[in-house]
Amino acid sequence: MTAGMRWSSTRRSLRTLGLAIALAWRTAAGRLTVLALVSLLSSIVPVATAWLTKLVIDQIAAGEFDIVWLTTALASLGMVPIVLRGWGRYLQNDLDRQTRLLAKERVYDAVNRLPGISRFEDPVFLDKLRMAGHSGGSAPGHIVRSGLDIFGGALLVGGFLGSLIALSPVMALVIALGAVTTLAGEIALSRRRASTTLKISPMQRRELFYSTLLAGVEAAKEIRLFGIGGFLKDRMLAEVRRADAEQRATDRRELFLQSSLGTVSAVAVGAGLIWSIIGAGNGHMSAGDIAMFIASVAGVQGSLGGLTTQVAFIHQQTLYFQQLSDIEENDPDLPVPARTGTLAPLRHGIVFHDVWFRYSLDHPWTLRGVTFEIPAGKTVGLVGRNGSGKSTLVKLLCRFYEVERGGIYWDGIDIRDIDPVQLRQRMGAVFQDFMSYDLPAFENIGIGHMPYMGDRPRLEAAAQRAKIHEDLLALPRGYETPLTRLFIDGENLEKNGADQERGVFLSGGQWQRIALARGALQVEKDLLILDEPSSGLDAQAEYEIHKQLSEYRRGRAGLLISHRLSALRDADSLVVLEEGRIVEEGPHPDLMLAGGIYAGLFRTQAAGYLDGGAR
C-alpha cells in the first residue's frame, strides 16, 4: 500500500469513526456523558491508589502514621472500581442495544430504498450487508466505549508516566518509548486484521451457503436422494479451512510482533527495577518510592496492554461500521427521477419500443430490439422457449433493471421518468419464482395488497378465485394457521404439548394457488402480470383460474406468461419471443392460420393431450 493510499484509508476510517460517534451521541447523549464520567473516574483511581500506597509505606517506615485515615481512604478507593465497573457495563449494554436498533433500522431502510434488484446479485454488496447486519449495529456503542477506555487508558498512562518522571525522567522516557513502539506495532497489526476480515468475508458467505443447504428443509430431499451431504459438507469445510489459514497467518504475525515487543519491554522494566534497587541501596530512594516505581511501571504496562487491545478493537469495529455507512450512502441502483407526481391510471397502453437489454456488459444481449404494445383493457400472452427473455421483459416493465437501449412507455411517458413506487402501485404481479412466506395463511395472501390485509372477506374472495379457500378452511386454525414451523416456540411446545399452535406445510400446487390468490387480490390494478405461477396446477385448473381472473379484470390490462398454451389462447394478442426477438405476433386464430412457430408449439401440446387422453 502506498503512502497516499494509506492516508486516504486513514482519512476514510477517521470519517467513519466520526459518523459512528455521532450516531451513538444522537442515540443516547445522556448515557454517553455518564459513561465518559465513569471512564474518567476509572482512570484516576489507580494512580490515586498508587500514591496513597506510597504514603502508607513511607509513613510506616517513618513510624508516624494515621492508620484510621489511611486505611479508610485505601478501602474507599478499592470500592470505587467495583462500583464503576458495574455501572460501566450496564450503561455500555444499554447503549449497545439502542445503537444496534437504530443502525439496523437505517441499514434496512437503505436496503428497502433500493429501487432495483441488481444489488442483490452483487456479491460485494451482499458481503457488506452481512457484515453490517451482523456487527455494524453494535459498532458505534463499541467504538464509543473503546474510545472512552482509550481516553481513560491514556490518562492512566499519563498519570503513571508523570509519577515516573518525578522519580526518574530517564526511566520515564525509556518506558514512554516502549509504549509508543508497542502502540505503533498494534496499529499495524489491526490494519492487517481488518484486511483479513475483508478477505475471508466471501469464504464465510460460501460457508454460510453450504451450511444453510445442509441444515435447511429446502434441500433436504435432494441431499438425501442424491447422497450429496458429504460433498456439500466437504465444500463447507474447505471454505472454513481457507478462512482459518488466513486467520492463522495473521495470528502468527501477531504472535511474533507481540513476543518481540514484550521481550523489549521486559528488558526495559528489568533494567528499571535494578536501577531502583541500586537507588534504594544508595539511599536515593525510599521504600515508598520503590513501591511507587513498581506500581507505575505495572500501571503503564497494564494500561498499555488494554490500550492496544482497544485500538485494535476500534479498528475492527470501524471496519464493520464502514460497511454499514457504505450501504447507507450507496447510490440507488437505478436512476430515479427527481420530480415525482402521482401516475394517472392507464388510458391508452404500455408500449415496448425497440428494447435492448443485457444483465451486464459481460452478458450477451437478452432482449434485442423488442417492440410491442399492451393496450389498456387488453390481455397479451407472452410465449417462448426457456431462456427466450419472457421473465426479463416482465422485470424491465416492473423497473427492477434499467433498459439499455430503447424504452418502455406508460401512456407515452417513459417509465424512467416515473417514480418506481408510483409505477408499481399501478401494477400487480405474480412471479414464476414467487415467495412462500413463513406467515399465517391470511397474511400470505394479504401481502399481495397491504391495504386489504385486515379485510377478511376480500382475502377469502381472492382465495376462492384461486381455488384454495376450502383447503385453507380445513387447516387446524383456518386462515390463522401459520404456513411454517419456523415461529414455533420450543419452550411453549414442551409446556403446552398438543395445545401449541402447530404450523403446517403446504404442497407445491397449494402454494401456487396462494400466490395466485395474491394476484387475485390485485384485480383492481391497471395491469396484472402473471408470469407462469401456475405450472404446478393441472391444465384445467390453470385455464379456469386465468379465465376467472380475466373476467374479474375485464377492461383492465394483463400480461400473461405460460408454457401451457391452452391457458393463453383467449388472450387478445400473443407475442412469441425467440432468443430475445419477437418472431410472431397476433391473436391465437391468426397465429394458427400462419402455421409458424406458435402453431407448431400449440399443435405439439394439443397432440400430447390427445395422446394422453387416448391412453
Ligand SMILES: Nc1ncnc2c1ncn2[C@@H]1O[C@H](COP(=O)(O)OP(=O)(O)OP(=O)(O)O)[C@@H](O)[C@H]1O
Ligand atoms: N439475473 C440474471 N443475471 C444474468 N442473466 C440472467 C439473469 N436472469 C436471467 N438471465 C438470463 O437471461 C436469459 C433470459 O432469461 P428469462 O428468465 O427472461 O427467460 P424466460 O423466457 O423467462 O425463460 P423460462 O421460460 O425458462 O422462464 C437466460 O439466458 C438467463 O440465463
